[in-house]
Amino acid sequence: MNAEIIAVGSEMLTPQRIDTDSLYLTDQLNAYGVEVTFKCIVGDDRALLTDTIRLAITRSQIVILTGGLGPTEDDLTRDAVAQALGVQLTYQPEVFDNIAAMFGRLGRKVAENNKRQAMLIDGAEWLENTHGTAPGQWIRTKRGVIILLPGPPKELTNMYEREVRERLVALLPKQSLRTRWYRVAGMGESDLDQLIAPVYTRYTNPVTTILAKAGDIEVHLRARLEDAEAAEALVHELGLQVEDLLGDRIYSRNGDPLEKTVGLMLVEHHATVAVAESCTGGLLGARLTETPGASDWFRGGYIVYTVDLKKALVGKAAGEQIQTAGTVSELTATLLAKAAAERAGATHGVAITGVAGPEGGTEENPVGTVWIAVASKQSVTSRRYRFPGDRSRVRTLAAQSSLDLLRRHLLGEKG
Amino acid sequence: MNAEIIAVGSEMLTPQRIDTDSLYLTDQLNAYGVEVTFKCIVGDDRALLTDTIRLAITRSQIVILTGGLGPTEDDLTRDAVAQALGVQLTYQPEVFDNIAAMFGRLGRKVAENNKRQAMLIDGAEWLENTHGTAPGQWIRTKRGVIILLPGPPKELTNMYEREVRERLVALLPKQSLRTRWYRVAGMGESDLDQLIAPVYTRYTNPVTTILAKAGDIEVHLRARLEDAEAAEALVHELGLQVEDLLGDRIYSRNGDPLEKTVGLMLVEHHATVAVAESCTGGLLGARLTETPGASDWFRGGYIVYTVDLKKALVGKAAGEQIQTAGTVSELTATLLAKAAAERAGATHGVAITGVAGPEGGTEENPVGTVWIAVASKQSVTSRRYRFPGDRSRVRTLAAQSSLDLLRRHLLGEKG
Numbered sequence: 001m002n003a004e005i006i007a008v009g010s011e012m013l014t015p016q017r018i019d020t021d022s023l024y025l026t027d028q029l030n031a032y033g034v035e036v037t038f039k040c041i042v043g044d045d046r047a048l049l050t051d052t053i054r055l056a057i058t059r060s061q062i063v064i065l066t067g068g069l070g071p072t073e074d075d076l077t078r079d080a081v082a083q084a085l086g087v088q089l090t091y092q093p094e095v096f097d098n099i100a101a102m103f104g105r106l107g108r109k110v111a112e113n114n115k116r117q118a119m120l121i122d123g124a125e126w127l128e129n130t131h132g133t134a135p136g137q138w139i140r141t142k143r144g145v146i147i148l149l150p151g152p153p154k155e156l157t158n159m160y161e162r163e164v165r166e167r168l169v170a171l172l173p174k175q176s177l178r179t180r181w182y183r184v185a186g187m188g189e190s191d192l193d194q195l196i197a198p199v200y201t202r203y204t205n206p207v208t209t210i211l212a213k214a215g216d217i218e219v220h221l222r223a224r225l226e227d228a229e230a231a232e233a234l235v236h237e238l239g240l241q242v243e244d245l246l247g248d249r250i251y252s253r254n255g256d257p258l259e260k261t262v263g264l265m266l267v268e269h270h271a272t273v274a275v276a277e278s279c280t281g282g283l284l285g286a287r288l289t290e291t292p293g294a295s296d297w298f299r300g301g302y303i304v305y306t307v308d309l310k311k312a313l314v315g316k317a318a319g320e321q322i323q324t325a326g327t328v329s330e331l332t333a334t335l336l337a338k339a340a341a342e343r344a345g346a347t348h349g350v351a352i353t354g355v356a357g358p359e360g361g362t363e364e365n366p367v368g369t370v371w372i373a374v375a376s377k378q379s380v381t382s383r384r385y386r387f388p389g390d391r392s393r394v395r396t397l398a399a400q401s402s403l404d405l406l407r408r409h410l411l412g413e414k415g
Numbered sequence: 416m417n418a419e420i421i422a423v424g425s426e427m428l429t430p431q432r433i434d435t436d437s438l439y440l441t442d443q444l445n446a447y448g449v450e451v452t453f454k455c456i457v458g459d460d461r462a463l464l465t466d467t468i469r470l471a472i473t474r475s476q477i478v479i480l481t482g483g484l485g486p487t488e489d490d491l492t493r494d495a496v497a498q499a500l501g502v503q504l505t506y507q508p509e510v511f512d513n514i515a516a517m518f519g520r521l522g523r524k525v526a527e528n529n530k531r532q533a534m535l536i537d538g539a540e541w542l543e544n545t546h547g548t549a550p551g552q553w554i555r556t557k558r559g560v561i562i563l564l565p566g567p568p569k570e571l572t573n574m575y576e577r578e579v580r581e582r583l584v585a586l587l588p589k590q591s592l593r594t595r596w597y598r599v600a601g602m603g604e605s606d607l608d609q610l611i612a613p614v615y616t617r618y619t620n621p622v623t624t625i626l627a628k629a630g631d632i633e634v635h636l637r638a639r640l641e642d643a644e645a646a647e648a649l650v651h652e653l654g655l656q657v658e659d660l661l662g663d664r665i666y667s668r669n670g671d672p673l674e675k676t677v678g679l680m681l682v683e684h685h686a687t688v689a690v691a692e693s694c695t696g697g698l699l700g701a702r703l704t705e706t707p708g709a710s711d712w713f714r715g716g717y718i719v720y721t722v723d724l725k726k727a728l729v730g731k732a733a734g735e736q737i738q739t740a741g742t743v744s745e746l747t748a749t750l751l752a753k754a755a756a757e758r759a760g761a762t763h764g765v766a767i768t769g770v771a772g773p774e775g776g777t778e779e780n781p782v783g784t785v786w787i788a789v790a791s792k793q794s795v796t797s798r799r800y801r802f803p804g805d806r807s808r809v810r811t812l813a814a815q816s817s818l819d820l821l822r823r824h825l826l827g828e829k830g
Contacts, residue, residue, distance in 0.1 A: 013451050013452070013453075013454065014445075015441040015442035015445060016438070016626055018438070023430050023433070024430070026428065026429065026430040027430035030430060035428075037428070037460065038455065038458070039428065039455065039456050040453065040454065040456070041454050043453070048453065052453075059463075209431075211431055275697075275718065277697070279704075280704075281697075281700045281701050281703065281704025281705075282690075282692070282696075282699065282700025282703075282704070282716065283697065284697065285692075285696045285700075285718040285720075286695065286810075288696065289695075289696025289697070289720065289771075290810075292772070294696070295720060298696070298720055299720060299724065300717070300719050300724040301718040302715070302718070303690065303697065303715040303716040303717070303718070304715050305700075305709070305713055305715040306710070306714050306715055306759075309714060309715040312758075343727075344721075344724060356704075357707070359708065391707055395701075395704075
């Protein structure tokens with residue numbers, strides 16, 4: 001089965017608006033083996049919209065329209081679908097009562113033009129909107145189904161989950177979906193692909209998807225078979241091989257971001273952390289404190305952007321060592337990490353010092369050079385990085401790499 | 416004139432990919448008064464793509480295709496356009512030489528299948544790609560023009576600027592475009608709209624666009640007239656009224672982000688800044704140091720996530736005051752701002768202390784409550800905020816508001 005998604009609304013054709021609804025729907029449909037073969041955005045133009053729907057229903061079994069379900073004259077989706085199907089719209093008092101009740105809960109008064117939203121396409125089932133006032137519609141046709149959903153993402157996702165998913169699954173060939181989700185740090189996308197492609201390309205089922213952000217890669221495996229146990233066995237078989245190749249570069253198996261993984265490890269180790277940041281200027285602290293409850297394991301830190309503040313943090317004797325070694329050096333990173341932990345009363349300190357650019361590079365330490373150190377009473381881990389890209393990318397990669405270095409340090413201490 | 420944009424490639428129909436090319440092109444086209452009335456994404460399906468192009472050229476004067484210009488069998492755009500127009504493709508040695516030279520500069524060897532990229536649709540002019548190997552094509556038709564552009568955003572934007580813009584402008588009715596661009600902090604989108612709508616809705620030219628992110632709003636005015644001076648007079652007329660209403664809530668007239676505006680003001684004041692952050696955990700420092708050259712005016716700071724670190728920063732006597740006043744209080748914010756400035760040797764200190772949630776709210780200080788203080792030798796500015804939304808939004812708004820409070824503090828000191 002294939003699907004086609006039509007987003008309706010002139011505001012979706014401006015330079016700023018992204019059709020995120022179609023991304024969500026594609027993800028949902030793919031999960032059940034339905035491919036999206038075409039998607040488009042149409043403005044508030046009745047003739048063009050009607051033509052677009054007419055064409056869609058001749059070539060796609062599942063046609064989903066998003067938006068254009070409001071109460072005004074500009075909201076054309078209902079009319080255009082009825083016209084494309086050659087059927088009528090009928091006012092449904094029951095649907096209107098539901099809309100009126102929703103307005104009541106929002107403390108607003110339902111208006112006369114909201115009656116437009118209670119017009120059902122002949123043959124349609126209505127889909128309740130628990131997060132807004134525009135009901136959706138579900139229309140079975142000879143070829144398949146046409147689904148009308150509201151545009152606002154919260155309304156759409158809630159309606160999909162409550163009203164659409166089950167109805168859709170009932171139309172599809174019976175399938176069980178079993179997945180694996182790995183998050184990986186410490187390697188680039190092409191290195192990762194080179195490493196695991198020889199394994200995953202041997203399988204068309206499970207399907208493997210690789211998603212990469214700066215220094216952070218997700219590997220998704222999705223197996224689909226009629227029998228749930230067989231699907232699980234299949235994803236297990238490929239999953240084991242992928243895990244074997246990636247080893248401890250996998251930091252999460254449930255989607256947790258790196259800072260949360262690190263936080264959970266710190267709790268497990270009865271440890272706490274403090275930071276000293278130069279070129280990242282607070283980015284690592286900001287990442288660590290994104291996780292609710294970070295105060296259980298995060299103490300605080302020092303943004304030591306100037307040489308003076310670096311020296312002030314480490315104290316007089318060590319300050320002289322920094323002067324000699326240079327601010328971008330292993331010694332400085334290590335001294336800063338130790339001092340941050342000590343001053344903040346944490347068991348572990350992480351320090352970042354480098355050249356984010358665009359100015360400040362030298363022959364010894366070109367732009368992108370960053371030293372990161374993790375220090376605890378037991379041991380120190382330090383590493384020199386050379387990150388590619390502009391200032392923003394260097395800083396993002398430095399924060400991400402420092403979290404990963406802390407994770408590896410903690411793994412080492414455990415063993 | 417209206418335009419239609421067709422993105423080509425099955426990879427663009429996955430749940431992750433956003434068609435940013437069409438956003439860029441829409442912005443460019445709108446600037447010359449061309450409206451985009453339809454856009455779509457088609458997978459690598461020859462029949463569907465050909466049909467889509469055939470339909471597009473019957474209803475839109477400008478049809479732009481992006482992607483599908485590579486050297487493989489999957490790259491169907493050239494073939495499909497030729498088929499839709501009912502013309503042939505012809506191999507052009509001159510284009511191939513250009514591709515081969517590009518490979519040379521990249522230190523790679525051109526392959527036999529790159530000859531596919533040198534196939535020109537009959538009647539097309541070729542568009543040089545200075546950032547990649549896929550040439551574009553420009554085909555005048557009776558109704559208008561068909562433009563083939565490469566998919567990678569860097570290649571597309573460079574080709575548009577070098578090869579397409581001028582050609583397009585020559586086709587369009589002569590128009591001069593004059594713009595204003597304001598960035599505004601310290602008010603919500605609906606408040607801003609309520610304030611300036613009575614003025615801007617009186618004009619259909621200039622066109623007014625309002626874009627909102629968390630605590631940061633952009634207002635764009637675009638006037639279009641044949642005569643450049645008249646367009647300038649028109650945008651000036653509306654611009655003055657908008658500036659009058661928004662007053663010092665406008666922080667930038669050239670697109671600079673708030674942290675850069677603040678940095679420039681600090682330089683002007685011969686001032687420097689240091690931060691003390693509790694609930695934002697480093698986010699303000701990270702924002703301040705996003706700007707290259709921040710070391711001219713940023714010293715560093717203290718991430719004081721725990722009560723102990725707050726007390727340690729302010730010293731013993733003030734620490735007792737914090738204990739009494741509570742960590743989320745005007746006094747604590749003020750003491751932290753003063754101490755940060757003093758300890759870091761900066762003229763100005765900014766402190767943020769609040770409840771980001773989801774836990775930690777009290778009756779007195781519910782989740783979202785944040786105290787921010789700016790302190791210098793001359794004066795202190797402090798303010799209590801109550802931000803809506805989840806943890807991430809509260810933190811983002813707190814960092815943004817602290818930058819704006821610093822800006823207002825500096826404005827006050829200047830006067």
